[in-house]
Amino acid sequence: MQTLQAADVHLYILTDTAVGEAYLGDAGSARVTWLGDGDLPGAQDPAALIAALDALPLPDEDYFIWLTGEEPRVKRLSDYFIGQRRREASCVNVVAYWHQK
Structure with a gap:
């Protein structure tokens, strides 16, 4: 069985950054992108998140x-x-x- 390497983990989190960082703790080598809190315009319309995800390269398998x-x-x-x-x-x-x- 294969496992993911931490470098292969991308987290996109839409929450209050300070609260999220305190809750998540050390994410190791995972790539964390904080997208702000739920009051941001992107919270109601995920277009900002989708724009960020468009830049994320995804493997074919x-x-x-x-x-x-x-x-x-x-x-x-x-x-x-x-x-x-x-x-x-x-x-x-x-x-x-x-x-x-």
């Missing part, structure tokens, strides 16, 4: 994308990876922890 967050946002990001970036749906895992009713 041996990858896994894990998304978690509020349902509308992670759904849009899932659609982005599967549709625009043409990633295999079986390699894109989505966990929506909140749904607006």
